[in-house]
Amino acid sequence: MDETIWDQVMTLHSTVTQQLAKEMQRRHGIGLSEYQALCRLARADDGELRMQELAELIGLNQSSVSRLVVRLEAGGLTLRDHCPKDRRGVYTVITEEGRTLQAKAEPTYRDALAGALDEAAADPRSSELVAKLRT
Template identity: 70%
Template sequence: METDGARWDRVVTLHGGVEQRLAKALQRRHGIGLSEYRALCRLVHAPDGELRMQELAALIGLNQSSVSRLVTRLESAGLTRRDHCPADRRGVYTQVTDEGRAVQEKAAPTYEGELTAALDDAAAEPAFAPLVQMLRAR
């Protein structure tokens, strides 16, 4: 019987392979990293296109300093802008720009297509087929 550790190792291996494939495709075709894409997605779908920095960090799985560097890169590229919370001047928001929305919209088919292809490829591997089946179950 397979242990939880062995199952988890398969999940981590599948995750790593999919993440690498997505990151390469987004960088090659759109000049953005996977974290940048995910941040733009979260911002595009947030009310008013903005989130507090700590909310964004939690949503994309980064720590506070990593999300700060990420937002700095997005700002430098003109994809987001920072703003202070009017009720609490210590609170910092990041807001997606029109250019950021356009980049996210253009990159979305690449992300979805590569994700589907990566999972299709993984489904053909006996070690990953049950995981992919579980992910795709409705």
């Protein structure tokens, strides 16, 4: 039973993630991970997070989040800053350009998510799971 439910969760996650990633790239020129990082940063105190904290919040390992931050910096969406108390601590800080892009992309994300879940809800293989998630 647990395996069946877990398989349904993983299938749903994969399907929804692919649709979200496609729409974010098509409409805003950013990947889903970039959008998720910008969301976390936009909601953070002072618009900044330690690299490790950002990695944990968006489900990436340290190496992947470092590459992600390099891409965001190259696009002018974030910048790096050092912790004043611990020069080894590195923060990622969202820029105004990053905030603007995140705000512009948010309706796309919400619409694509709702659409992907609506499609999954119409599929008998995932309808029960989607109904449970939406309650």
